[in-house]
Amino acid sequence: MGKYYENCSTFAYSWEQIVTAFWKRYPNPFSTHVLSEDTLNREIIQGNTLFTRRILTKTNRVPKWGERFVKSTTVAIVEESYVDRKTKILTTYTRNIGLNRIMSVTEKVIYTPDPSNPGHTVANRMAWIDSQMYGFRRAIEAFGLERFRTNSARASAGFVHILQILYPNYQNKLALMSLHASSVPSFDETKEKFKEKAKKAAGEIARQSAEKISLVSNANVDS
Template sequence: MVSFFSQSFYYDHPWTLVHMGVWRKYPNPQSAHVVSVDVLDRTVDPSTGIVRTERVIGCTQKAPRWVVKILGGTTDAYVREVSHLDPRTGETHVTSVNLSLSQYLTVLEHISYKPCPTMPTQRTLFTQTAEIQARIAGWRPLQERFELWSLETFNKNAQKGREGFEHVLSLLRESRRQGRLEQ
């Protein structure tokens, strides 16, 4: 069984500001669970100009006690994130997958940030999808419950993530307005 999540909306900020925000996303008031962000690799393709960045994000998770007890997990969780910034198209694509408890649950997330086709200097299209799959052999009811809980948690966290990112973007816009941030 695989559960799916999808959403799209516009940030009322230009893509240039949104892209800066991607790298300053943490910390923010809605993402207190993120405790570290480490860049593992960053390269620029000389022929395309595409910037590829690989990061590991450390979090504290709030898994239900029954999950931690049965699966033997901890509250420490890690996510691998790979992003591609294409300076020619003005698009950023981010793919992330959980590293922790991945033998029981995989959350594969795809995010894209694109300049709005009709108002590229004012708005940015955000698209997010996720595939969530639980794998608990021989425990179908537990697997379904775990997957449903994970989908519900992802949905709630996606809303918090949007609010937190809006906070970061507002701070960046104010810094830019005051001349403390380069265009």
């Protein structure tokens, strides 16, 4: 059956910024296990989608009990990405192409603008971990799941690190925009204030009219 992992996180950066930083996220201090990255091919498909295939080389640290199965200290990872600027969807797929009989890890991440905040980006991450090692499958898959959780958290931290370098003033800009938005009255607030002013004006007109009528009445009585 294998193991399945899923989580959702939000980056406080726009979708365009996420796409730009995606190609520049290595090296960073949180992903020292990534040794190299090379672009194999890049092309425009279906008119408006940028497809890129890259190969990454990562260190392959294993627990003591796994050393009997794994001799290599590195593993090759294929990364495929699709950037659709029209729909604003960045979809990435990664999978190991070495040692996949011992453990295969396939990851899919979808980056889209946050519906509730256009200046933020939502990342939906899914992963499938599987092993073909009879007798050790459950232990290897459990180890792979925990390793993936740790690595995905480090990957997100590294991504944010690069975003902060590329866009050092973006958070301040968002804070100012938020402050400005909170200082501008909403339509309902403006409507209520207008109604209150109208009531006061109507009351003042009625009071003045009543005073005039009273003066006229008194003048008629005196005459």
